[in-house]
Amino acid sequence: MTELAVDQDVTEAVHAVADLARAASRRMAHANRAWKDQGLLAIAAALRERQDAVLAANARDVARGRESGTTEAMLDRLTLTPDRVAALSEALKNLASLPDPVGNVVRGQTLPNGLRMRQVNVPLGVVAAIYEARPNVTVDIAGLALKSGNAVILRGGSAAADTNEALVGILRDALEAAGLPANAVQSVDRYGRAGANVLMRARGRVDVLIPRGGRDLIQSVLNNASVPVIETGEGNVHIFIDESAPAEMAVNIVLNAKTQRPSVCNTVETLLVHRDATALPDVLSALSAAGVRLHVDERIMAELPAGLSAVPACEADWGREYMDLDLAVAMVDSLDAAVRHIRCWSTGHTEAIVTNDLSNAERFIAEVDSAAVIVNASTRFTDGAQMGLGAEVGISTQKLHARGPMGLSELTTTKWIVRGEGQIRT
Amino acid sequence: MTELAVDQDVTEAVHAVADLARAASRRMAHANRAWKDQGLLAIAAALRERQDAVLAANARDVARGRESGTTEAMLDRLTLTPDRVAALSEALKNLASLPDPVGNVVRGQTLPNGLRMRQVNVPLGVVAAIYEARPNVTVDIAGLALKSGNAVILRGGSAAADTNEALVGILRDALEAAGLPANAVQSVDRYGRAGANVLMRARGRVDVLIPRGGRDLIQSVLNNASVPVIETGEGNVHIFIDESAPAEMAVNIVLNAKTQRPSVCNTVETLLVHRDATALPDVLSALSAAGVRLHVDERIMAELPAGLSAVPACEADWGREYMDLDLAVAMVDSLDAAVRHIRCWSTGHTEAIVTNDLSNAERFIAEVDSAAVIVNASTRFTDGAQMGLGAEVGISTQKLHARGPMGLSELTTTKWIVRGEGQIRT
Numbered sequence: 001m002t003e004l005a006v007d008q009d010v011t012e013a014v015h016a017v018a019d020l021a022r023a024a025s026r027r028m029a030h031a032n033r034a035w036k037d038q039g040l041l042a043i044a045a046a047l048r049e050r051q052d053a054v055l056a057a058n059a060r061d062v063a064r065g066r067e068s069g070t071t072e073a074m075l076d077r078l079t080l081t082p083d084r085v086a087a088l089s090e091a092l093k094n095l096a097s098l099p100d101p102v103g104n105v106v107r108g109q110t111l112p113n114g115l116r117m118r119q120v121n122v123p124l125g126v127v128a129a130i131y132e133a134r135p136n137v138t139v140d141i142a143g144l145a146l147k148s149g150n151a152v153i154l155r156g157g158s159a160a161a162d163t164n165e166a167l168v169g170i171l172r173d174a175l176e177a178a179g180l181p182a183n184a185v186q187s188v189d190r191y192g193r194a195g196a197n198v199l200m201r202a203r204g205r206v207d208v209l210i211p212r213g214g215r216d217l218i219q220s221v222l223n224n225a226s227v228p229v230i231e232t233g234e235g236n237v238h239i240f241i242d243e244s245a246p247a248e249m250a251v252n253i254v255l256n257a258k259t260q261r262p263s264v265c266n267t268v269e270t271l272l273v274h275r276d277a278t279a280l281p282d283v284l285s286a287l288s289a290a291g292v293r294l295h296v297d298e299r300i301m302a303e304l305p306a307g308l309s310a311v312p313a314c315e316a317d318w319g320r321e322y323m324d325l326d327l328a329v330a331m332v333d334s335l336d337a338a339v340r341h342i343r344c345w346s347t348g349h350t351e352a353i354v355t356n357d358l359s360n361a362e363r364f365i366a367e368v369d370s371a372a373v374i375v376n377a378s379t380r381f382t383d384g385a386q387m388g389l390g391a392e393v394g395i396s397t398q399k400l401h402a403r404g405p406m407g408l409s410e411l412t413t414t415k416w417i418v419r420g421e422g423q424i425r426t
Numbered sequence: 427m428t429e430l431a432v433d434q435d436v437t438e439a440v441h442a443v444a445d446l447a448r449a450a451s452r453r454m455a456h457a458n459r460a461w462k463d464q465g466l467l468a469i470a471a472a473l474r475e476r477q478d479a480v481l482a483a484n485a486r487d488v489a490r491g492r493e494s495g496t497t498e499a500m501l502d503r504l505t506l507t508p509d510r511v512a513a514l515s516e517a518l519k520n521l522a523s524l525p526d527p528v529g530n531v532v533r534g535q536t537l538p539n540g541l542r543m544r545q546v547n548v549p550l551g552v553v554a555a556i557y558e559a560r561p562n563v564t565v566d567i568a569g570l571a572l573k574s575g576n577a578v579i580l581r582g583g584s585a586a587a588d589t590n591e592a593l594v595g596i597l598r599d600a601l602e603a604a605g606l607p608a609n610a611v612q613s614v615d616r617y618g619r620a621g622a623n624v625l626m627r628a629r630g631r632v633d634v635l636i637p638r639g640g641r642d643l644i645q646s647v648l649n650n651a652s653v654p655v656i657e658t659g660e661g662n663v664h665i666f667i668d669e670s671a672p673a674e675m676a677v678n679i680v681l682n683a684k685t686q687r688p689s690v691c692n693t694v695e696t697l698l699v700h701r702d703a704t705a706l707p708d709v710l711s712a713l714s715a716a717g718v719r720l721h722v723d724e725r726i727m728a729e730l731p732a733g734l735s736a737v738p739a740c741e742a743d744w745g746r747e748y749m750d751l752d753l754a755v756a757m758v759d760s761l762d763a764a765v766r767h768i769r770c771w772s773t774g775h776t777e778a779i780v781t782n783d784l785s786n787a788e789r790f791i792a793e794v795d796s797a798a799v800i801v802n803a804s805t806r807f808t809d810g811a812q813m814g815l816g817a818e819v820g821i822s823t824q825k826l827h828a829r830g831p832m833g834l835s836e837l838t839t840t841k842w843i844v845r846g847e848g849q850i851r852t
Contacts, residue, residue: 030792109814115803117813124825125795203648207825222629223652228826249848256850365843366456369551377541377846386851387543387842388535399550399633399839400654401827413825416813417791420803422675424682425812 010191014198017153017186018205021126024181025151029123031180033100036147042174044092047139050170051085057166058135065133065159077134078160088139091391095143098390101409102149116419121412123149124207128199130221131212133157138167141212142185144393146175148411151184153206155196161189200225207413212394215321230402230410232394235265235349236321237379240338240364241283243276245354249376250279251286253354256378259290263323265395266350266382270318270328272338273300279354281305284329292325299331318345335360339367346370348397350382371397371404436617440624443579443612444631447552450607451577455549457606459526462573465604470518472600473565476592477511483592484561491559491585503560504586514565517817521569524816527835528575542845547838549575550633554625556647557638559583564593567636568611570819572601574837577610579632581622587615626651633839638820641747656828656836658820661691661775662747663805666764666790667709669702671780675802676705677712679780682804685716689749691821692776692808696744696754698764699726705780707731710755718751725757744771761786765793772796774823776808797823797830 028036047054058080065075101121108118127150129141138156145152156164164187172182188195200209203226210230211221221229239257241250257268273280285305287294294300294310295317304310310329317328318341332338342351352374353364361375372382382405384392389407396402402410454462473480484506491501527547534544553576555567564582571578582590590613598608614621626635629652636656637647647655665683667676683694699706711731713720720726720736721743730736736755743754744767758764768777778800779790787801798808808831810818815833822828828836 026793026795029795111812111814115807119830122795226649228824230826246848252848252850260851361845367452369452369455369548370841372842372844374844375846377844377849378851380851381541381844381849382842386537388537398654400656403840404545404842414829415796416798416808416830418798418800418803418807419787420801422678423803423807424678425686425804425806 007194010194011198014188014191014195015202015205017188018126018199018202020183021151021153021186022205024183025123025125027181028146028149028151028184029102029125031149033102035178035180036100036149037096039146039175039178039180040092040096040143042178043139043143043171044089044096046170046174047085047089047092051082054085054163054166054170055080055082057162060162061133061160070159074133074159077132078163080135080163084136088136091140092143095147095391098147098408100147101407101412104409106414113423114420115423117416119414119416121409122415124411124413126151126153126205126207127411128153128155128206128209128227129212130155130196130199130209130217131157132214132217133159135160135163135167137212138164139171141210142171144391144408144411146180146184147391148408150411151181152186153199154185154187154189155199156187156189158189158192164189197224200227203227210394230394230396230406231398232396232406233265234321234347234397235267235395236270236319236345236347237266237268237349238270238272238342238346238351239268239379240272240332240335240342240351240353241274241277241279242335242353242355242357242360243274243278244356244360245277245279246356247279247282250277250354251282253352253376253378254283255286255290257352257380258287258292258327259325260378260380262325265321266379267323268327268352268379269321270330270345272330272332272341274335274338275299275331275333284308287327290325292327295326295328297330300329303331335363339364342368349395350374350379352377352379371395433620436620437624440614440617440621441628441631443614444552444625444628446609447577447579447612448631450609451549451551453607454572454575454577454610455528455551457575461604461606462526462575463522465572465601465606466518466522466569468600468604469565469569469597470515470522472596473511473515473518476596477508480511480589480592480596481506481508483588486588487559487586496585500559500585503558504589506561506589510562514562517566518569521573521817524573524834526573527833527838530835532840539849540846541849543842545840545842547835548841550837550839552577552579552631552633553837554579554581554632554635554653555638556581556622556625556635556643557583558640558643559585561586561589561593563638564590565597567638568597570817570834570837572606572610573817574834576837577607578612579625580611580613580615581625582613582615584615584618590615623650626653629653636820656820656822656832657824658822658832659691660747660773660823661693661821662696662745662771662773663692663694663775664696664698664768664772664777665694665805666698666758666761666768666777666779667700667703667705668761668779668781668783668786669700669704670782670786671703671705672782673705673708676703676780677708679778679802679804680709681712681716683778683806684713684718684753685751686804686806688751691747692805693749694753694778694805695747696756696771698756698758698767700761700764701725701757701759710734713753716751718753721752721754723756726755729757761789765790768794775821776800776805778803778805797821
C-alpha cells in the first residue's frame with residue numbers, strides 16, 4: 001500500500017466536485033431516454049461546430065509532448081484530427097440510437113400475500129474514470145455514463161490537459177443547452193495526481209471507478225482505491241490446437257487472432273500446440289509468412305519447418321502481452337497440460353481451442369476459467385460490438401459485477417420496488 | 427489506511443490455504459447438482475450425529491467467554507444448543523432442495539455469422555468470509571458457498587475458536603465421505619488477526635470476501651481489503667407517513683416494521699411524518715403501547731398525545747441503528763423534506779412510504795436511491811426468503827454485483843461460451 005500524501009485543500013475541492021456530481025446524477029436519473037439522447041446529439045453537433053478550438057488545444061498538447069520527448073506511439077494516441085473528431089461525434093450518435101438500460105425489469109413476481117415486486121435497472125450514480133493521455137476516452141466514457149443516466153468525474157492524463165479542458169467545456173455547454181445538468185460531466189485534471197488520489201478514496205461519494213489504460217495504471221488504481229473499481233483490459237490470450245484440429249481452420253483462426261489487429265486486448269499472445277497436432281507446420285509457416293515473430297520453446301524449435309526462423313522463448317514470454325506481431329508458441333503433451341499452462345499464465349480474458357473432438361471441446365469449456373471461452377473461432381470476437389452489446393465500456397477481467405465485454409447495462413445497478421396495500425409480516 | 431504488520435510465515439501459510447482452496451474450487455465447479463446436494467445432506471446428517479462433540483467444544487468457548495466478562499447478548503449469539511444445531515442441519519437440507527445457480531443461461535444468441543454465444547453462470551471460485559463469534563455463520567456460509575460450487579475460506583471470531591474447529595472438522599469429513607474435496611472448506615482461525623489481514627489482501631487468490639457482522643467489522647474489512655468485497659447488512663431504515671396515509675395502515679405497518687423483530691437490519695429505525703398526517707397520534711400511541719421508546723424532534727414532542735412519554739432526539743439519533751425497541755421520529759413539511767432527510771441519513775438498505783397519493787408514491791420510488799423502496803408494506807419484507815430467493819447470503823447495501831437480498835446466484839459469476847466452425851473477423 002502506497003501512503004498517499006494529499007493536500008487538505010485538494011481533498012475538499014475534489015469532494016466538492018463529487019457532491020455536485022451527486023446532485024447532477026439525481027437529475028440525470030430522472031431524465032428519460034428521449035431527453036438523454038437529445039443531450040448526446042447536442043454534444044455530437046457541438047463537437048463538430050467547435051472542432052477548431054479542440055484541434056487548437058490538442059496542437060498545444062502535442063507540441064508540449066513532442067518537446068518533452070514523448071514517443072511517437074503515445075503522440076499518435078494523443079493526437080486528434082478532423083477525422084477523429086468526426087468519429088467521436090458519430091459514436092455519440094450511435095449511442096443515442098441504443099436502447100436505454102435504465103428501467104429495464106430484471107425480474108419480478110407477485111408474492112402469495114399479494115405484494116408486487118420487481119427489480120429494475122437504475123443508474124449507478126457517480127461514475128469516475130481515470131485514464132491516460134487519450135482525449136477520445138474523455139468523450140467516449142462521458143457518453144456512456146450519460147446514456148446510462150449517470151454523472152461522470154474525469155481524470156485524464158496530464159499530457160492531454162488542454163484538449164480535455166476544451167472537450168469538457170463543450171460537453172458541459174451542450175448538456176446545459178439540452179436542459180441537462182452541466183455538472184453531470186466534470187474534470188478533476190486541475191488537481192493533478194493528488195486529485196486522482198482523492199478520487200480513488202472518495203468512498204460513498206463515487207459509486208464506481210473505471211481505470212482505462214495499461215497494466216501500470218490499472219494496478220496503481222487497484223492498489224490505492226477504496227471505492228469500487230471495475231478492472232478492464234489485460235488480455236494474455238491463448239489458443240490451443242489439439243491433435244484433431246483441421247489444419248486449414250487452425251491456420252485461419254490463429255492468423256486472424258494474431259494479425260487482424262495485433263495491438264488490442266483480444267489478440268492471441270500464446271499458442272499451445274498438442275504434440276500430435278498435424279496442423280503445426282502449416283500454422284507456423286503461415287504465421288511466419290505473415291511477418292509474425294515466433295518465440296518458441298525447445299520442442300517447437302526442434303520441429304520448425306525448414307527455412308523458418310524463430311527465437312527461443314524464455315519464461316517471461318508466457319506472461320507477455322506483446323500487443324504486436326509477436327507470438328509465443330509451446331508444445332504440450334495433452335489437453336490437461338494446455339489447461340495447466342493457461343491456468344498459470346492467463347489473465348482470464350479469452351482462450352480458444354481449435355478441435356474436432358467433442359469431448360475435448362467440452363472439457364476445455366468446463367475447465368478454462370476465463371471471461372470468454374471459444375471453440376473453433378477467432379479470439380477477436382470477444383468484443384461488445386461483435387457480441388451484439390452495442391456500445392462497449394470495456395472488457396472486464398474481474399468476476400464481480402461484470403465479466404467480459406461490458407455494455408451500457410453494466411453502468412447500472414438495480415433497485416427492488418415493492419408495492420402493497422398494507423401487508424405486514426406475521 | 428492502516429499499515430498491516432504481517433508475519434512472513436503467516437502470509438505463506440494463508441496463501442497455501444488459498445491455493446488448496448483454488449484446487450478444490452475446480453473440483454467443486456465440476457460437481458453437478460446431485461453431487462453437491464449429496465454433500466450438503468451428508469453435512470446435515472453429520473452435524474446431528476456428532477452434535478455432542480460440537481456442544482462440548484461450544485461449552486468450552488462459552489465458559490471462556492463468561493470468564494472474560496463477555497456480555498450476555500454476545501454469549502447468547504455464541505451459544506449452540508441441540509435445537510440450534512438441528513436448525514443448522516435443517517437449513518442445509520433446505521439448501522439442498524434449491525435449484526443450482528450454476529449453468530443457468532443468462533442470455534444468448536446466434537450471430538449473423540453463425541457463432542452461437544451464450545453467457546452462463548459459473549461459480550466465483552474461492553469465497554472468503556470474515557465474521558464474528560457466531561458459530562452458525564460457519565455452517566451457513568459454507569453451505570451457501572458449496573451449493574453454488576465454490577470453495578470457502580473461513581475466519582470466525584476467536585471467541586468461537588473451539589466450536590468453529592469442531593464444525594469445520596465435521597464439514598470436511600462429510601465432504602470427503604461424499605466424494606467432494608475436503609479442502610473446499612478451510613479455516614484460517616489458527617492464524618489469528620494476522621491471518622485475517624493476509625486473507626483480505628490475497629488479491630488473485632480470493633475471488634470475493636464477505637464480511638458478516640456489525641459496522642466495525644465491515645468498516646475494518648472495507649478499509650483494509652484489496653480483494654473484492656461484498657458489503658452487507660447495515661440498515662438505517664426509514665418509513666415516511668405522508669398526509670394522505672390511512673391511519674390504520676400506517677399503524678399496522680410501523681408497528682410491524684419496528685416490533686416484529688427489532689434486532690434485524692430491515693427493522694425501521696426512523697419514522698418521518700408529514701406535518702398534516704392525520705395518522706400521527708394513532709401511530710405514536712400504538713408504538714408507545716407496544717413498549718417502543720420514542721426519540722422525537724421538537725415538533726413531534728409538541729404534538730405528543732396526552733399521557734405518552736418520549737425523549738428528545740439529538741442529531742445522532744438520525745444516524746442510529748438501534749436494533750432494539752427504539753425509534754427516532756421527526757416531522758417534515760413535505761415529501762421533498764422527507765427525501766432530503768433520507769438522502770442524508772439512509773444506509774441505502776430499505777425505505778418505505780405509507781400513502782394514498784399516487785403521485786407521492788411514484789416520486790418516492792423514483793427519488794429514493796436504496797436497495798429496496800416499498801409502498802404501503804412493512805420494511806421487514808426486504809429479505810431473501812420473503813422475496814422468494816430461497817437461501818440468503820445477506821442483504822447487499824452496495825451497488826456493484828448485487829444490491830438488496832442476495833441469493834445463491836450472487837455467489838456466481840458468468841462465462842461467455844462461444845461455439846463456431848472456423849469463423850474469423852474481417
